[in-house]
Amino acid sequence: MNTKEKRDETITIASGQLKGIRQTEIDAIAWLGIPYALPPVDKLRWKAPREVKPWTGILPVREFSNSSFQMIQGVPSGSEDCLYVNIWRPDHTDSGLPVFVFLHGGGNTNGSGSDFQGGQLACETNSIVITVNYRLGAMGFFRHPALRTGDPLDDSGNYGLLDIIHALKWVQTNIVAFGGNPENVTLAGHSAGARNALAAYLSPLSEGLFHKLCAMSGGLTTATPEQGEAKANDILASLLMETGLANNIEEAIDWISTQSAAAISDYLMGQKAILFAATIGETGLRMAAFPHLFEDGTVIPREGFENLKHRIQPCMPIILGSTASEFSGFASMDPYLLHQVQHGQLAENAEQKKLYEAVVQYGSELYAAFNVEQVAEKLIRSIPELPIYAYRFGWGLHDALSIPPFVL
Known part of the structure; x- marks a missing residue:
């Protein structure tokens, strides 16, 4: 039994106060469903994550919030409003604890930060455990020429990976309030989460945000921008047929070839997330069925992991x-x-x-x-x-x- 002084479950971070929940059965405190960025909805769909706005009063964060929109055995689940982290720590007042950030698996088309509940691990290792919800499927990895704005982050198509990097920045800013050490952060992941963790290691945007890496069953996989754009057009063609603007693939291709970028962008922005999730469906092991982690040149270097020979990566x-x-x-x-x-x-x-x-x-x-x-x-x-x-x-x-x- 923990005989140390108990910690207050109400804390103050950069954007406001949070009230967590005491998990007495494992002697932990959890803060569940903390927003780490603005909801990526409406005009922020297919944009890099934006800073969360401060709130007034105490925000209760005592239960899991939305995961990214996805299909689970053919049933839609989740929401586009999905950028939340979950945090567990032992229920005592010690500070300077190591931090373990875990990225869930699911092929980058499904899964949630609630899939792994880190309270027991946090207590057994005397550390802080964090899980992250980030954008999945076409909401998280979608690269279409009609959506380009000239901003390299917004145009990258790597929104899910940008969410992860943004969450790591949030950790650097706020983890001291939870008793964590921002200079001792391990980034870990399982399956697609492990591939995302390795991609974050490759990305120049994540330098200094974590100090150790644990990749559980995940390899070095990236896709070219051309693969991403081809898949985006395939999705667009499927949507056109699904919504009745085209009767067959030939009519869909003709519609795409005759529309302006603005018209295509308006159409894509007007479609519900469920249609994108249903179009991608179950990809299983076939990464070609859903190319993602694009070598855009900003978030992920050109040539992907072959670029390692041209850059000095952090030694960790x-x-x-x-x-x-x-x-x-x-x-x-x-x-x-x-x-x-x-x-x-x-x-x-x-x-x-x-x-x-x-x-x-x-x-x-x-x-x-x-x-x-x-x-x-x-x-x-x-x-x-x-x-x-x-x-x-x-x-x-x-x-x-x-x-x-x-x-x-």
């Missing part, structure tokens, strides 16, 4: 890792195996069970090669003195510790 400790059964989730959702997995029939079919186990084994090994070895090799070629640590999490390997990987 980096942890890279994957899990031994990394691919089990993807394999279980494959249409070829899905029915048998859902109805518990894999164990009854020796051939299919063997196939599933092979897919998990070799898929997981390929993932480890892409997410750990390749990342480490590329980083170490750029910065030979970089302290890189790698892990392989063995959950699922021993029946005594977990269920067998083929029984889901």
Whole structure:
């Protein structure tokens, strides 16, 4: 039991006062749903995040706020008003605690900061844990020529990554009020969140905002501006057919080719977020189905991670890792195996069970090669003195510790 003096859950940050919630069952305090930027709605859709406006009085931040707009099993969820952070810390008055900022996974098309609730981790490590909601899907990564304003940040298309960088700046400004050390910030992420964390490391805009990096199952993936613009036009064509302005793809292409940039921009700005989310749909492992993290030259350098050889990156400790059964989730959702997995029939079919186990084994090994070895090799070629640590999490390997990987 914590015998230290309890901390006040009402604190003052740069934009005003916050009242959190005491989580007595784990001896933590949480501040949930703190706005770190203006809502990116209306004229701020597809713009870099703007500073949050100060408020008067005490803002209660005692429950999770909106995640970014997304489709969950075909059902729309979330909101365009989604730029919030969640913070947990042990319930005592110590200050100068290390800070752990975690980015959720979900292919950058779904997920939320509420997916990982950091109170227990904060208490067990005597640290401050932060999760971030940022823009996803076409709200977070959309690059169309008709939307250009001449501002390199607004025109980058990398709004989700800019949200993350803005949240890291917010942490630098405000974390002392929570008892955190702004000079000891670890940026971590899982899957797409890990790829975002690595992209933040690559971005010149994040220099000095974090000091350690932990990428859990995420590789070095970027897209060219041309890929982004092609996908944006594909989305636009789909929307035109969905809203009845075109009856087929040929008519959609003709409409796009005959409209001014202003008319296309007005059309895109007038469409509901649900239509964009539904158009992208489920991308699974196919990064080509939703190109993002664009090499725009400002947020992400041209040539992406190949640019490491042209720049001096900060030398910081980096942890890279994957899990031994990394691919089990993807394999279980494959249409070829899905029915048998859902109805518990894999164990009854020796051939299919063997196939599933092979897919998990070799898929997981390929993932480890892409997410750990390749990342480490590329980083170490750029910065030979970089302290890189790698892990392989063995959950699922021993029946005594977990269920067998083929029984889901």
